[in-house]
Amino acid sequence: MVNTFTKSDPKSHYVGPGAVQEVVSRTLSVLVDNEPGVLARVIGLFSGRGYNIDSLTVTETEHEKHLSRITIITRGTPNVIEQIKHQLERLVPVHHVHDLTLEGRSLERELALIKISGRGENRIEALRLAEIFRANVIDASTEHFVFEITGRTSKIEQFIQIMTELGLVEVARTGIAAIGRGPSSL
Amino acid sequence: MARTMTGAEMVIAALCDQGVEHIFGYPGGAVLPIYDELFQQEKVKHVLVRQEGGAVHAAEGYARSTGKVGAVLVTSGPGATNAVTGLTDALMDSVPVVCICGQVPTHLIGNDAFQECDTVGITRPCTKHNWLVKDVNDLARVLHEAFYIAKAGRPGPVVVDVPKDIQFATGNYVGPSNIAHKTYKPRMKPEQTAVREAVDLLINAKQPLFYTGGGVINSGPKASQLLREIVRLTGYPITSTLMGLGAFPASDKQWLGMLGMHGTYEANFAMHDCDVMVAVGARFDDRITGRIDAFSPGSQKIHIDIDPSSINKNVRVDVPIVGDVAYTLEDMLRIWKSKTPQLDKAAHKAWWKQIDQWRAKKSLAYKNSRDVIMPQYAVERLYELTKDRDPYITTEVGQHQMWAAQYFRFEEPNRWMTSGGLGTMGYGLPAAIGAQMAHPKSLVIDIAGDASILMNMQEASTAVQFELPVKVFIVNNQYMGMVRQWQQLLHGNRLSHSYTESLPDFVKLAEAYGWTGMKCENPAELDDAIREMIDTKGPVIFDCRVATLANCLPMIPSGKAHNEMLLGDDVTEEEVEHAISEEGKVLV
Numbered sequence: 001m002v003n004t005f006t007k008s009d010p011k012s013h014y015v016g017p018g019a020v021q022e023v024v025s026r027t028l029s030v031l032v033d034n035e036p037g038v039l040a041r042v043i044g045l046f047s048g049r050g051y052n053i054d055s056l057t058v059t060e061t062e063h064e065k066h067l068s069r070i071t072i073i074t075r076g077t078p079n080v081i082e083q084i085k086h087q088l089e090r091l092v093p094v095h096h097v098h099d100l101t102l103e104g105r106s107l108e109r110e111l112a113l114i115k116i117s118g119r120g121e122n123r124i125e126a127l128r129l130a131e132i133f134r135a136n137v138i139d140a141s142t143e144h145f146v147f148e149i150t151g152r153t154s155k156i157e158q159f160i161q162i163m164t165e166l167g168l169v170e171v172a173r174t175g176i177a178a179i180g181r182g183p184s185s186l
Numbered sequence: 187m188a189r190t191m192t193g194a195e196m197v198i199a200a201l202c203d204q205g206v207e208h209i210f211g212y213p214g215g216a217v218l219p220i221y222d223e224l225f226q227q228e229k230v231k232h233v234l235v236r237q238e239g240g241a242v243h244a245a246e247g248y249a250r251s252t253g254k255v256g257a258v259l260v261t262s263g264p265g266a267t268n269a270v271t272g273l274t275d276a277l278m279d280s281v282p283v284v285c286i287c288g289q290v291p292t293h294l295i296g297n298d299a300f301q302e303c304d305t306v307g308i309t310r311p312c313t314k315h316n317w318l319v320k321d322v323n324d325l326a327r328v329l330h331e332a333f334y335i336a337k338a339g340r341p342g343p344v345v346v347d348v349p350k351d352i353q354f355a356t357g358n359y360v361g362p363s364n365i366a367h368k369t370y371k372p373r374m375k376p377e378q379t380a381v382r383e384a385v386d387l388l389i390n391a392k393q394p395l396f397y398t399g400g401g402v403i404n405s406g407p408k409a410s411q412l413l414r415e416i417v418r419l420t421g422y423p424i425t426s427t428l429m430g431l432g433a434f435p436a437s438d439k440q441w442l443g444m445l446g447m448h449g450t451y452e453a454n455f456a457m458h459d460c461d462v463m464v465a466v467g468a469r470f471d472d473r474i475t476g477r478i479d480a481f482s483p484g485s486q487k488i489h490i491d492i493d494p495s496s497i498n499k500n501v502r503v504d505v506p507i508v509g510d511v512a513y514t515l516e517d518m519l520r521i522w523k524s525k526t527p528q529l530d531k532a533a534h535k536a537w538w539k540q541i542d543q544w545r546a547k548k549s550l551a552y553k554n555s556r557d558v559i560m561p562q563y564a565v566e567r568l569y570e571l572t573k574d575r576d577p578y579i580t581t582e583v584g585q586h587q588m589w590a591a592q593y594f595r596f597e598e599p600n601r602w603m604t605s606g607g608l609g610t611m612g613y614g615l616p617a618a619i620g621a622q623m624a625h626p627k628s629l630v631i632d633i634a635g636d637a638s639i640l641m642n643m644q645e646a647s648t649a650v651q652f653e654l655p656v657k658v659f660i661v662n663n664q665y666m667g668m669v670r671q672w673q674q675l676l677h678g679n680r681l682s683h684s685y686t687e688s689l690p691d692f693v694k695l696a697e698a699y700g701w702t703g704m705k706c707e708n709p710a711e712l713d714d715a716i717r718e719m720i721d722t723k724g725p726v727i728f729d730c731r732v733a734t735l736a737n738c739l740p741m742i743p744s745g746k747a748h749n750e751m752l753l754g755d756d757v758t759e760e761e762v763e764h765a766i767s768e769e770g771k772v773l774v
């Protein structure tokens with residue numbers, strides 16, 4: 001096991017009033033046994049200890065081994081992030097916690113389904129923009145489109161923003177799935 | 187080898203295979219099949235408590251006085267919810283407890299069935315782990331896993347929820363296996379580079395201090411042994427948290443007494459001024475650190491803990507060491523000895539001289555009285571008159587608890603059982619029952635408060651039924667003294683609902699339960715009365731009437747630093763009332 005503690009400056013144990021720690025965003029990948037209640041444990045840990053969840057996705061990823069992967073985007077000072085990781089590792093069904101942000105730039109993707117409603121100019125404009133964003137039409141009538149778009153969160157948010165002006169009526173998003181770059185695995 | 191049996195039989199078989207001799211419990215509809223099996227065997231002795239909360243505290247007392255896992259059996263619904271306080275208590279104080287709960291049959295789960303509650307949902311945040319068993323063929327494995335999880339690493343409570351149909355169903359029983367747990371493998375052996383770094387820091391320290399906690403006790407008797415060895419080898423001073431008392435003998439000259447909110451002057455000042463601190467199985471709780479940004483500002487900190495999440499949680503440290511206390515101390519001793527270190531003798535001499543000056547403050551001194559029994563005096567006399575009998579002490583929560591920690595002196599680990607993290611009133615009597623069950627021949631005393639004792643008074647019946655001669659020594663100040671003290675400190679001495687009105691006649695109460703009742707209010711008669719209590723064969727309630735308005739001092743008022751203590755002897759009522767600033771008031 002590697003030492004997972006960050007070093008503090010010698011002789012300086014406190015984040016003094018002048019040196020407030022910056023809040024950072026981190027992508028954590030948590031490999032867990034897919035057993036009943038495991039998600040409740042993880043979520044309960046976050047709410048019980050007052051940590052933030054910006055996004056959370058979970059599905060079984062290795063069926064034979066009963067393993068699920070929970071991807072959590074969280075925010076906090078580096079101290080809090082370190083606590084979150086150690087607290088997660090302490091849960092009995094948790095195999096590993098990986099800080100994808102810390103371990104190198106991670107690949108993060110999200111999928112969104114976006115419904116546009118209306119006729120006329122806006123409709124054509126929506127379709128044109130969808131093409132630029134590489135969104136697929138997965139349902140359509142003379143008065144609506146449903147687009148499917150994948151990409152980084154920023155891209156999806158930009159697309160949603162634009163569509164708001166063009167008759168957006170509904171959005172469903174998956175939350176972020178993330179994986180590390182390169183040949184090695186968790 | 188697999189054997190076929192019912193789920194209820196498996197529970198007994200697993201308890202036997204895990205070496206459980208006593209289980210504390212209370213029956214009900216959803217555990218009847220298990221109770222039926224208990225009835226038909228003699229290996230596991232069932233201790234019938236009078237409320238399920240008592241069962242968990244009794245199991246805690248049993249566990250903490252033996253180092254074994256405490257076992258509990260309760261029914262579904264109210265049985266399980268009554269256990270929640272005890273489970274939370276065990277979680278906060280890292281006590282290994284396995285609590286087996288009955289549950290409504292699987293097909294009724296989720297239907298709001300009679301006495302159904304979401305036990306795993308309710309106990310998820312107050313256990314180390316829990317399981318709902320839905321297949322009888324998983325039951326044996328889960329039970330063995332439960333004992334492993336409760337005990338391994340940082341110990342804690344676990345719950346196994348067993349629906350009634352699973353108790354009746356037949357399946358394969360498997361014994362405990364030696365196969366390593368899939369995911370839960372706490373690190374026992376420390377990283378050597380960190381240990382070396384720690385030893386180097388210690389060798390070069392000028393004002394070193396050991397700060398030890400409950401983790402030393404949890405690590406086992408070997409850890410206490412090694413702690414004594416390293417403290418004596420280094421010649422450095424040592425203090426401990428409430429939970430760690432007994433790991434190092436209080437009679438030793440290197441012992442500074444307990445630290446923290448009600449710790450000694452010398453322990454807290456040494457914490458504040460040390461240059462190297464070794465935290466051993468302690469977790470920098472707010473009752474220890476006081477104002478966090480003024481906590482031991484000039485020290486390099488070494489932290490030994492089996493739970494990585496304890497490290498850097500409240501206070502950032504310089505040398506984190508994840509590992510079991512015993513393994514780590516063993517390594518530290520070995521490395522220290524291999525170095526024949528050159529210590530800064532002059533600096534250490536000056537450090538001890540400084541400590542002696544702090545000691546000279548005599549922070550535990552109090553004004554005694556000829557007319558009324560001072561509570562401190564009561565505990566002091568209780569200690570003097572029982573110390574040769576190697577007693578086991580439990581407490582309730584409040585001033586009496588702190589006085590017990592200050593004036594009772596412990597020489598050995600596992601003799602001191604108190605609710606530290608959760609501060610649960612009502613802990614002491616059932617915990618004493620658990621400890622007495624494990625040590626039938628020993629003297630077991632619950633140092634109690636007049637308010638706290640009423641919270642689990644019903645367990646007096648349990649003591650009678652199982653012939654447990656526990657002694658309940660009530661430091662009766664007729665107040666929720668600790669609440670009253672805080673009202674004086676923080677709320678203009680408006681004593682809102684902290685007077686314990688309509689107290690029962692404790693002597694008659696004792697007699698009603700079949701105990702011996704005693705009362706003493708005269709300091710001159712106290713010694714004889716205590717002797718009589720000890721010599722009485724069965725359980726005794728000793729109603730010790732003490733001064734009603736004594737404050738528990740010394741004290742670090744909330745929001746203050748270690749070197750801003752309120753001392754006992756010279757403090758005026760005025761100063762007490764103005765000791766806490768506006769910012770300090772919002773802290774607990």
Ligand SMILES: Cc1ncc(C[n+]2csc(CCOP(=O)(O)OP(=O)(O)O)c2C)c(N)n1
Pocket residue numbers: 582583584585586587609610611612634635636637638639661663665666667668669
């Ligand atoms: C279950 C529970 N409820 C409330 C409290 C808050 N509390 C802490 S100490 C105390 C008073 C205890 O009074 P007593 O048992 O008489 O002890 P004393 O302080 O007088 O020695 C109270 C109410 C608690 N710790 N536990």
Ligand SMILES: [Mg+2]
Pocket residue numbers: 584635636637661662663664665666667
């Ligand atoms: Mg009282």
